[in-house]
Amino acid sequence: MANLVTHHASEDIDDIIQTLEQDGCLVIEGLLDDDEVNPLQSHMHSTFEKIPDCNGNVYGHETKRIGTLFSRHETFQKMAVMNPIIEIMDHFLLQSCNDFQVNLTQATSKGPAEAKRALRQDDLIFPFRHPEQEVMLTCLWAIDEFTEDNGAMVLVPGSHRWERSESVAPSYENLPAEQTAKAVMKKGSVLIYLGSIYHCDSANKSNERRCSAMISYSLGWLRQAENSYLAYSKEAVSTMPERLRHLLGYFAHQPNLGSINGIDPIDYFLNNKSENQLIEFIPEMMYKSLRNEHLN
Numbered sequence: 001m002a003n004l005v006t007h008h009a010s011e012d013i014d015d016i017i018q019t020l021e022q023d024g025c026l027v028i029e030g031l032l033d034d035d036e037v038n039p040l041q042s043h044m045h046s047t048f049e050k051i052p053d054c055n056g057n058v059y060g061h062e063t064k065r066i067g068t069l070f071s072r073h074e075t076f077q078k079m080a081v082m083n084p085i086i087e088i089m090d091h092f093l094l095q096s097c098n099d100f101q102v103n104l105t106q107a108t109s110k111g112p113a114e115a116k117r118a119l120r121q122d123d124l125i126f127p128f129r130h131p132e133q134e135v136m137l138t139c140l141w142a143i144d145e146f147t148e149d150n151g152a153m154v155l156v157p158g159s160h161r162w163e164r165s166e167s168v169a170p171s172y173e174n175l176p177a178e179q180t181a182k183a184v185m186k187k188g189s190v191l192i193y194l195g196s197i198y199h200c201d202s203a204n205k206s207n208e209r210r211c212s213a214m215i216s217y218s219l220g221w222l223r224q225a226e227n228s229y230l231a232y233s234k235e236a237v238s239t240m241p242e243r244l245r246h247l248l249g250y251f252a253h254q255p256n257l258g259s260i261n262g263i264d265p266i267d268y269f270l271n272n273k274s275e276n277q278l279i280e281f282i283p284e285m286m287y288k289s290l291r292n293e294h295l296n
């Protein structure tokens with residue numbers, strides 16, 4: 001099996017980023033301590049008791065899923081904004097946008113007998129020819145321990161450096177075992193992988209359900225997988241920390257994406273501002289190309 005590097009949260013951010021550049025995936029442990037993860041674990045297990053299994057080859061047939069995590073437990077709010085997560089997103093996503101956002105929040109409870117699933121790249125949810133830069137990254141938090149047997153994710157470290165192919169994805173069965181790694185990790189750890197990394201779910205061969213929480217991030221000018229403007233009420237958004245509101249997408253991305261009457265969306269939504277003098281905020285670089293077009 002390939003090596004999936006595990007860093008501790010206390011390690012230097014440059015070393016963590018270097019591993020992600022090299023391998024495209026890693027585990028960070030020590031981000032949540034037992035006092036934080038244990039209440040979250042019991043809350044999610046009881047939440048899932050009322051949720052039906054999904055039905056689909058991608059979602060699974062013995063797996064339960066729920067979204068809107070930031071209104072389900074306050075620890076999810078903390079997880080979304082903590083370092084080194086944000087520093088990692090800064091590094092990978094700010095290469096291609098001015099602001100990034102949360103793409104999806106989804107907790108999963110994988111039941112015994114859930115089958116393994118096909119190898120895939122998460123960033124294919126965005127249907128365009130993919131650039132060299134990453135457009136999304138996923139954080140998969142272990143709410144329960146991920147073991148060899150309970151359906152831990154399988155990744156192909158380094159596959160983000162493979163040439164992108166328009167044809168079908170490689171099949172897991174055809175990959176040599178030494179190219180794949182299983183994300184075995186303690187509860188409270190997080191697996192982080194780039195959107196271009198090939199990965200798949202292994203089968204849950206244990207007798208117990210296993211819970212995880214996914215928080216993924218994407219470029220600020222892309223459509224979000226979870227519609228966060230509808231997911232949370234005005235009251236819920238008003239009590240959220242400013243950084244989290246921003247991550248939900250309450251910002252105008254340069255030059256003017258997502259603005260309303262020239263107003264920042266959070267002022268429109270929470271502060272009852274509805275009209276404004278439209279102040280241009282097109283970046284200097286764009287002015288130059290517009291001017292050049294005019295002169296030619």
Ligand SMILES: O=C(O)CCC(=O)C(=O)O
Pocket residue numbers: 108110140151152153201210211212213
């Ligand atoms: O293994 C997990 O807990 C979640 C992974 C998953 O379901 C997914 O990638 O969609």
